[in-house]
Amino acid sequence: MCTSIYQVTLDHTHLLARTMDWPLLAVSPLFVPRQFKWATAFDHRIYTNKYAMVGGGSLSATRIDVSDGVNEYGLMAQKLTFANGAHYVDERNQEKVHLAAYEFIFWLLGNFRTVAEIEEHLNEVELMSEKNSDTKYGNPELHFAVADRTGRIVVIEPTQNPLRI
Template sequence: MCTSFQLKSSDGGLVFARTMDWHPFKAEALVLPKNYEWTSVYNGKKMTNPYAILGVGNSEMRLHADISDGVNEYGLAAQKLTFSNQSDYASEGEAGKIQLAAFEFLLWLLGNCRSIEDVRQKIDTVQLMTDENSTFKFGRNDLHFSATDSSGQMINIEPHGGRLIISNNSIGVVTNAPKFEREVEKLTTYMDLNILTEPSVKNNNPNQISTGSFNGKPVFPGGFTLTSRFIRAAVYKERAIYPKNEQQNIIEAWHILNGVTVPKSEGRSGTYTVYRSAVEVTSRRLYLQTYEDLNVQVYRFPEEL
């Protein structure tokens, strides 16, 4: 259970924020340098990432670091999120393509693509695989992915029919739901989305996607279901101020995250918001707050990559 969204500021900046809702694991800020070398768990193939990455992940994974979200040196930001048992991976590799376990995709993406357009160009060179024919048995990871860059585009990347399918995300919010279009349809119960009916209409605040009228609309739902978190994040974004700069943008993003953060609970499940993070794609800064720490830590790329 994760919630992700983008938030733009009037100085041209963009924050990409998320909750990482999962079982407890050691999450830490990582800097992977240019030409970071790693070995795929799928087939033992040696990989080299030409681009540096600043992200959140686990450095103690076998054969390589595991990145859950982050930004690279060119300002491409991406995240992986669970996908509610809907991932459809390939079992047989195609010649000339790169075969990866699903959890390795973000490490490849941020290390090999400069922008959303670059992602679109290279996406068909990669296959996400089951472990049926893998060197190491890594089990099933039901994942999909979200990405953005300084152009303001936000995309969803989903594994269907053994291929990675890109779709545009004009809402600027994504959770774990397997049917994004259905979540958007449910959102129309709570706001009139002029971005769907009149996509050419531009608001003074690009974070707003509705007509601005909530008359006659029901109060948005509580709870931690996929749909509830999706709707709350969209409504909070819609009603938030238009931040002027990175500092204001991070503050607004954190208050929105407060509304979708999942606390520990003995009666619900073993999952909770292990951490909240955000990256600013222009400054390439990473903001990280773990569950046990009330402070938000700020990380940067080293001056010389």
């Protein structure tokens, strides 16, 4: 089980850190530039991230999986194990952004500056099961911690649809 660690430094910088309690650490440092184009595992729709980010994870032609990171505006995010009944959507809806749960952090960091912005747009995204996906990816049980420069920190747990903070 991983643990989130939230700290405020003496100069009032907000830091979101974590432990990674995995028997095999399959995470590498990564940098993703602004305007990075990528396709989702669920339906292969192409998106372009607005913001650059650094973090830990893996990027390949078939899978984008960011465990944690920070973008150029100081938005910090983590994906964490969630064995409490994650609920993902089965049916497609062309009006929504459809993501595999492990892609959610990548989408957040690439498109938002603050927790408040995420809150305004959270209803635009659905975390999808693999039932009707173009790519099979199992059932990753995840939840997410997100913090910004203002010091606001929230948790997003996919126990219902639409998602909520």
